[in-house]
Amino acid sequence: MIDIAILGATGYTALELIKLLLRHPQVRITAVTSRQEGRPEVSSVHPSLVGRLNLPLEDLSPEEVGSRAECVFSCLPHCTSAEIVPSLLATGAKVIDFSADYRLDDAASYLEWYGHHHPDAARLGATVYGLPELFRSQIPTAWLIANPGCYATSAILPLAPLLHSQLFMADDIIVDSKSGVSGAGRSPKLMTHFPECNESMSAYNVGRHRHTPEIEQVIGRSTGLTPQIIFTPQLAPMDRGILSTIYIKPKKAVAEGDVMTILRDAYANERFVRIVDHLPATKDVADTNFCDITARVVRGRVLLISCLDNLVKGAAGAAVQNLNCLYGLPESMGLL
Numbered sequence: 390m391i392d393i394a395i396l397g398a399t400g401y402t403a404l405e406l407i408k409l410l411l412r413h414p415q416v417r418i419t420a421v422t423s424r425q426e427g428r429p430e431v432s433s434v435h436p437s438l439v440g441r442l443n444l445p446l447e448d449l450s451p452e453e454v455g456s457r458a459e460c461v462f463s464c465l466p467h468c469t470s471a472e473i474v475p476s477l478l479a480t481g482a483k484v485i486d487f488s489a490d491y492r493l494d495d496a497a498s499y500l501e502w503y504g505h506h507h508p509d510a511a512r513l514g515a516t517v518y519g520l521p522e523l524f525r526s527q528i529p530t531a532w533l534i535a536n537p538g539c540y541a542t543s544a545i546l547p548l549a550p551l552l553h554s555q556l557f558m559a560d561d562i563i564v565d566s567k568s569g570v571s572g573a574g575r576s577p578k579l580m581t582h583f584p585e586c587n588e589s590m591s592a593y594n595v596g597r598h599r600h601t602p603e604i605e606q607v608i609g610r611s612t613g614l615t616p617q618i619i620f621t622p623q624l625a626p627m628d629r630g631i632l633s634t635i636y637i638k639p640k641k642a643v644a645e646g647d648v649m650t651i652l653r654d655a656y657a658n659e660r661f662v663r664i665v666d667h668l669p670a671t672k673d674v675a676d677t678n679f680c681d682i683t684a685r686v687v688r689g690r691v692l693l694i695s696c697l698d699n700l701v702k703g704a705a706g707a708a709v710q711n712l713n714c715l716y717g718l719p720e721s722m723g724l725l
């Protein structure tokens with residue numbers, strides 16, 4: 390059994406992770422952390438866990454966490470996570486980090502997009518990006534895994550095979566994405582306040598969303614290209630799910646069937662990427678670790694449409710996939 394600790398256990402992604410790990414036959418959750426005082430039961434914060442996980446929420450030091458677990462999932466906000474990860478690694482624990490702190494290649498990009506000097510900059514660019522479909526071979530020997538961003542996964546999975554084929558222009562890509570409100574986390578914010586977002590849709594962070602450099606850098610890493618992406622996130626009045634519509638230009642006219650063949654060939658052996666003929670919907674992948682993708686050719690331009698559950702393939706499910714790769718377990722264990 391692998392002893393697991395979860396940091397930031399009161400949040401949305403942590404709850405999803407706990408539910409997945411409770412079904413996983415090879416793990417035992419030994420610690421869940423929170424800044425809340427008084428060691429409340431985790432089920433008092435997440436009532437869906439009553440009778441399923443009897444553990445108190447504790448405000449533990451990294452050393453205490455490391456003494457209880459060999460693998461730690463950090464479900465903390467960015468900037469907070471990188472303050473703690475070095476001390477966790479020093480205890481000998483492996484870390485899967487949900488935050489964006491180790492996803493970018495360099496400290497200058499982190500400062501530009503996150504507005505903070507990175508406290509552990511030496512690990513940037515040297516940390517494995519935990520998207521098994523692209524970087525599987527790097528995962529088993531890693532100590533720290535940067536779990537991908539939810540929007541980023543919905544864009545990288547459809548784009549990477551096309552750009553890898555060299556048949557498409559890398560410098561003219563539009564990613565238009567809609568996300569459910571849980572993507573913003575559990576802490577109350579004006580934008581996610583019920584009367585603000587219910588029965589309403591809005592774009593946000595236009596031209597400056599932090600997943601832009603992540604998508605560009607990760608695709609660059611896997612294809613050797615320098616993609617330029619206009620990424621427009623929008624908030625949709627639903628709890629969970631991401632739908633991305635991606636516009637990319639072929640260098641020469643291309644048939645829809647050929648685009649689908651590129652996608653099918655790339656993901657033929659991937660359990661969690663489904664290349665589908667129909668137009669996928671967020672409901673098709675809700676509560677699952679699947680990313681559904683299709684392609685259309687419209688007026689010479691290729692449209693890629695992808696969808697996933699931001700809390701599962703976009704966060705906790707991807708993290709369990711990474712855990713399985715890290716420990717040599719079947720990749721779908723606990724996920725189907």
Ligand SMILES: NC(=O)c1ccc[n+]([C@@H]2O[C@H](COP(=O)([O-])OP(=O)(O)OC[C@H]3O[C@@H](n4cnc5c(N)ncnc54)[C@H](OP(=O)(O)O)[C@@H]3O)[C@@H](O)[C@H]2O)c1
Nearest residue numbers: 397399400401402423424465466467487488572574575704
């Ligand atoms: N939501 C998604 O769809 C999604 C998808 C992919 C990645 N992520 C990333 O995963 C991480 C967790 O996301 P989430 O949606 O689960 O967030 P969340 O619901 O806001 O939970 C984060 C938890 O971290 C704890 N925390 C510890 N230090 C904190 C601090 N300084 N400021 C605020 N909270 C602090 C909080 O618990 P206490 O107050 O009890 O201490 C909070 O419940 C984030 O880095 C996020 O960017 C989220």
